[in-house]
Amino acid sequence: MNETKKERERVVILAVQLKSQGDFQFQESLSETVSLSKTAGLEVVGQYVQNRDRSDAKTYLGKGRIEEIIEEVDREDIAFDVIIVNDELTTSQSRHLSDIFDAKIIDRTQLILDIFAQRAKSREGQLQVELAQNEYLLPRLSGHGVSLSRLGGGIGTRGPGETKLETNRRHIRSRIHDIKVQLEDIKAHRERYRVQRKKSQVFQIALVGYTNAGKSSWFNQLTQSETFEEDLLFATLDPKSKVMQINEGFRVILSDTVGFIQQLPTHLIEAFSSTLEEAKYADVLIHVVDRSHPNYEGHIKTVNHLLASLDMTTIPTVMLLNKSDLVDGDVQEESHDTLVVSSRKHEDIDRVKHFISRFIKSQMTPYQLDIDTNQGKAISQLKEDTMVSKIDYDEERDIYHMTGFERTDSGTVNRIMKTEKSEVRDE
Template sequence: MQDVKQREVERVILVGCQVNRSDEEFQQSMQELESLAKTAKGEVVGSVTQKREKVESSTYIGKGKVQELVLLIEETSADIVIFNDELQSSQMRNLHSHCKVAVIDRTQLILDIFASRAKSREGKLQVELAQLKYLLPRLSGQGLALSRQGGGIGTRGPGETQLETDRRHIRRRMTEIERQLEAVVNHRERYREKRKKNSVVQLALVGYTNAGKSTLLNRLTKADTLEEDQLFATLDPTTRQMQLPSGFSVLLSDTVGFIQDLPTTLVASFRSTLEELKEADILLHVVDCSHPDYEQHEKTVMRLIEELGAQSITQLIIYNKSDCKIAEFIPVSTKDSIEMSAYNEEDLLDLKREIEHSLKEIMIPYRAEIKADEGQILAAARAETMLSSQEFDEDEEVYHIEGHALKETAIYQLLKERSKKE
């Protein structure tokens, strides 16, 4: 029982090597690594850093720094060493032999956090696939980490015995997961088609991890998504209905947070989930303006949106946490952006108005006449378009309506046929 208790919080040493980075960028990266370690329930007891022109091919850091690291491990009784970069199999193996404790890298740490956060079947499968893709070429360097008893940081997910089996078994498991995920993708595509057919407008919250996306989703839709001041508090995507001031309803989806150097295996495995971004009508890009590295966070997310092929979708930049914004904050994007706090009701109303304005930009304005006995079409116009005015002409027994609709929807075609004659 005592061993389990001790395992709850592991003593961690962080190691970073500054190569082709400014002092400020490197410092921010190390602070982020510390936040990641804390999210994985680790207690940081020390750190080792080094500035080099290029990393040491055999141990990532130089000989002297390896000796310094070994002494620090003995001094602090550390359980695990986490490197702020992706290690090669040979580097990991050599470091294990020197340190005599578990050694993992930033990628493995992020994958581990994802494994502990995944709740849905799809999320668990995606994380397991990413872990297997990452571990397959590195099995030879994993001996010490995989033999640890009682689990701990870097061992969550697929399980020790499964990873110690041969590569063929792992490849078979990967094929099986991909087959299961394919079924989920097909289901998601059918759901997407149904949504389009029903003229549902989709908005997606995107942004750096811990920017406040889940808090915004909860405040805008009265949802009950997990809110924590931690990295990757939300992993499984959540979709809720939101009503705009005009009465028009849209679907708002929360997505997994991005991070610098997001593991490529993770992006590949979560592609089916991230594909949702490409189907959104508007991306609500949330930036934490209280974070000193907000500018880099915004650029990182922009780059990942581009990698996913969603850069052509209209974006509204939301500079969140304005009540705590840093003194040096200057908006990177002045066009199509808003500064706000998710806890301010007035700000939330302003955001909804901004969303309406952005939607009108991508919608087509219409004016139509609907006969009194065409109640179904009128009801569809109210539900599926952004109605701005509606008047009933008793003499002609027709409704004169005006609003905005998405061009490719069935309701727009119906209203086009009933366009108001000038």
């Protein structure tokens, strides 16, 4: 039985470049919307831009520019299914554009939400998508009538919230409340799990960074996992954690997180903040940066700004300048907390592990301890719960002299010392 390949929806992109925006800033924003469109499975067939002091309150673009676009579309016989706008639209703007072009209108926020709906796989991720969809839709219900009736399928109608498009405000408010209650339950469950991990002295590291910087690639390399990774924006939406070992036995829980992006609406940050819960309680953050991107410095600023808004700037952070294999020439930007790497280079995996190990030691307290040779369990525990630097065997005394580093709040070394003294007294 032959299956016909589903045709991708064809879209044109409309954008207003404000005079307050620099050319580079605007072009990156537009390029990001093109990338988002491709991530959503759309085919971009045209881009139309207008320079203005501010977007038109009714039609986003000016009347004259809209007429030019309609003429060009007719002249060039450009067929499209959807118009995507490079900003967040008001209800009035969306309705008027829909009437003028007789087409489905999707703004940047709806596009991001659609990608979220496609990517989220866990129950929590799907609830976060539905919450964001409903919170976006609620203030836009009035006057949407005709434009909503055009949402017959495809982009803008995916995910758990798709059947709620024409329901009333009361129902949506009720649903938002229900979702928040469920998310609080999930959050509480994760908090209990996190407290248990803290009791077991497991060190926690979280990967953060701009979307498509390569976080999932490094998560896979460091934990030998098969997390979804692809050259797409927002490839990862659901929080994932896995144990990895560094320094010959020291256990670390590594978490992957959703990527950040410029111009991410505030309510999306709030709606998806729980996907960053693992990062908010981490002992160390690994900030992954796409060093090959022409605006990598802007991406670093965006991530740092969002981390500040989430009260995460006090967490010790190291930076991986990733995708060095795509950069022309050598990148001389390494320091005690910055490493130039590529997830495609196998030798960089060990370099990153040593780099993380060295940085973690700088955040810990050094110790020295003598352990009897018959205390194998204690030695094993030290290797798992602390960063053991050296083990020397003293043949005359028949003991191991161990040096290493432990978390300031760990208490592992003190517990082992007390156990040893207690066993000596018993003898």
